[in-house]
Amino acid sequence: PLLVNEEQVRKAGTNLAAMFAWLLIVLLVLAAVVLGRLRNWLRIKYVLYHNVKIAPDAGNWITGHLGTLADLHKNRQIRWRWRRANPRLYRFNFGFLLPIVVPVHPDTVSVILKSAFPKADFFYAMLRPWLGDGLLLSSGKKWARDRRLLTNCFHFEILRSYGAVYTDACNVVLGKWSQACAQDESVDVSKSCTLLTLDVILRCAMGFESNCQVEAAVMESEEAKQSAEYAASVISITHAIVARAMNILHHPDIIYFNFTADGKAFMKDLDKVHRMSERLIAERRAELEGSGEKSFEECHDFLDVLLTVCDENGKGLTDKEVREQVDTFLFEGHDTTASALQWIVYHLSEHEEYQEKCRQEVLGVMRESGMGDSSSIDHDCLSKLPYITQCIKESMRISSPVPVVSRCLTEDVIIDGCKVPHGCVTGAAIADVHMCEEHWPDPRRFDPQRFSAEKDKGRHPFAYVPFSAGPRNCIGQSLAMDELKTTVAMILARFRLHPDPLQPKLTWVPSLVARAEPGIKVKLSHV
Numbered sequence: 324p325l326l327v328n329e330e331q332v333r334k335a336g337t338n339l340a341a342m343f344a345w346l347l348i349v350l351l352v353l354a355a356v357v358l359g360r361l362r363n364w365l366r367i368k369y370v371l372y373h374n375v376k377i378a379p380d381a382g383n384w385i386t387g388h389l390g391t392l393a394d395l396h397k398n399r400q401i402r403w404r405w406r407r408a409n410p411r412l413y414r415f416n417f418g419f420l421l422p423i424v425v426p427v428h429p430d431t432v433s434v435i436l437k438s439a440f441p442k443a444d445f446f447y448a449m450l451r452p453w454l455g456d457g458l459l460l461s462s463g464k465k466w467a468r469d470r471r472l473l474t475n476c477f478h479f480e481i482l483r484s485y486g487a488v489y490t491d492a493c494n495v496v497l498g499k500w501s502q503a504c505a506q507d508e509s510v511d512v513s514k515s516c517t518l519l520t521l522d523v524i525l526r527c528a529m530g531f532e533s534n535c536q537v538e539a540a541v542m543e544s545e546e547a548k549q550s551a552e553y554a555a556s557v558i559s560i561t562h563a564i565v566a567r568a569m570n571i572l573h574h575p576d577i578i579y580f581n582f583t584a585d586g587k588a589f590m591k592d593l594d595k596v597h598r599m600s601e602r603l604i605a606e607r608r609a610e611l612e613g614s615g616e617k618s619f620e621e622c623h624d625f626l627d628v629l630l631t632v633c634d635e636n637g638k639g640l641t642d643k644e645v646r647e648q649v650d651t652f653l654f655e656g657h658d659t660t661a662s663a664l665q666w667i668v669y670h671l672s673e674h675e676e677y678q679e680k681c682r683q684e685v686l687g688v689m690r691e692s693g694m695g696d697s698s699s700i701d702h703d704c705l706s707k708l709p710y711i712t713q714c715i716k717e718s719m720r721i722s723s724p725v726p727v728v729s730r731c732l733t734e735d736v737i738i739d740g741c742k743v744p745h746g747c748v749t750g751a752a753i754a755d756v757h758m759c760e761e762h763w764p765d766p767r768r769f770d771p772q773r774f775s776a777e778k779d780k781g782r783h784p785f786a787y788v789p790f791s792a793g794p795r796n797c798i799g800q801s802l803a804m805d806e807l808k809t810t811v812a813m814i815l816a817r818f819r820l821h822p823d824p825l826q827p828k829l830t831w832v833p834s835l836v837a838r839a840e841p842g843i844k845v846k847l848s849h850v
């Protein structure tokens with residue numbers, strides 16, 4: 324028995340030694356990772372300290388510029404002051420951990436946008452539970468492959484077929500506005516635009532009749548109510564992401580999803596949206612398989628294209644990849660377009676002379692094309708609306724839907740003579756570029772003539788980039804412009820827009836997608 328006990332002791336000692344050896348290895352690996360990260364962080368801080376000027380109002384070393392930027396309602400004035408101090412490039416500290424380089428001039432922002440640097444995960448990670456590895460968040464070879472495959476979704480013939488979707492969805496809004504006009508009530512432009520653009524993108528992306536613009540009380544079928552609930556969940560998710568972005572304490576996933584009511588509500592809405600998307604994809608794939616292979620000409624929406632495209636190796640997209648791309652379309656084609664549309668309506672309501680010029684243009688085109696009423700406009704007529712296009716562009720310049728596009732550098736770059744090291748996060752400040760006085764004299768004044776054919780000729784190619792630019796520009800910008808032109812034309816053909824005398828002072832508030840606070844309202848009168 325004594326010998327057995329000695330053997331057991333030896334084995335226990337050996338096991339304990341092995342356990343400590345493995346523990347030491349794990350600790351050494353963790354230490355190496357931490358030291359590597361620390362070394363990389365110190366390298367970035369050191370290089371930036373000696374190369375890129377810091378913005379004013381730096382605060383203390385712990386919070387950096389966070390205290391200054393906390394008041395989003397004053398964010399634009401603060402950024403204006405920073406740009407005056409550093410008109411081409413500056414850096415600011417997002418707390419003590421993250422220095423961010425911000426190019427604010429067409430020359431400097433072009434260095435970032437011409438590249439295919441991936442999105443900075445620090446800012447976009449909170450989108451990943453919803454969008455996965457869709458086109459917005461993917462990088463490298465996957466992004467390049469997806470970009471090639473998805474280009475087919477925006478073929479001219481596909482976009483042309485959406486004309487009826489735009490007009491049908493817009494007529495729902497205009498019907499509601501007619502009732503408000505008859506009762507001399509103001510209309511909530513922000514809410515109307517959000518529901519309109521969501522309705523459009525759901526139909527274009529999946530052929531899905533969401534009924535999101537219809538009041539729940541008038542819905543008859545259970546299916547219609549479920550569709551509206553799906554649309555409501557999409558809106559809740561986008562609002563939750565924006566709210567989370569504004570609260571730095573909610574950035575860590577472990578805190579947000581496990582210890583906050585907002586995080587748990589987000590996951591509940593996300594589960595509902597994913598299950599509905601997966602059901603629609605499965606049904607459409609079964610339909611396609613049952614009817615045989617579909618030619619490109621027979622594709623009616625994004626989902627048809629996504630389920631039929633193949634790469635050079637004959638490999639298509641999996642159901643998960645299709646869902647991620649559809650969800651990406653919903654996010655990028657819904658909130659950004661809604662932001663652009665509501666500000667266009669606002670600016671035209673404030674400038675009666677420009678509004679009337681747009682109206683005469685669209686009424687003239689309708690007469691020439693033989694359209695008897697204002698309930699539709701043909702897709703081929705959109706190219707005949709140059710002045711409306713100028714007003715849309717000027718609105719998106721002053722009130723940029725996407726204020727900043729962030730990138731994570733995968734190599735060292737030289738921006739305006741300053742070395743910016745790889746691993747650094749940059750924020751290409753689109754909203755600031757659009758206010759560059761060198762290229763936009765009196766930049767805060769609304770002037771559609773800036774985008775006349777004569778003035779467009781000599782403009783810097785990166786002075787106006789509402790859809791970003793370069794290889795990672797917005798793949799859906801043609802769809803967005805078609806939708807905006809159609810909607811604005813139909814609104815102006817039916818209504819005159821007037822400022823609401825009870826409208827509180829509006830603030831353009833930056834976030835992942837810029838928003839108007841406290842929301843835009845206008846008064847209407849029939850043409």
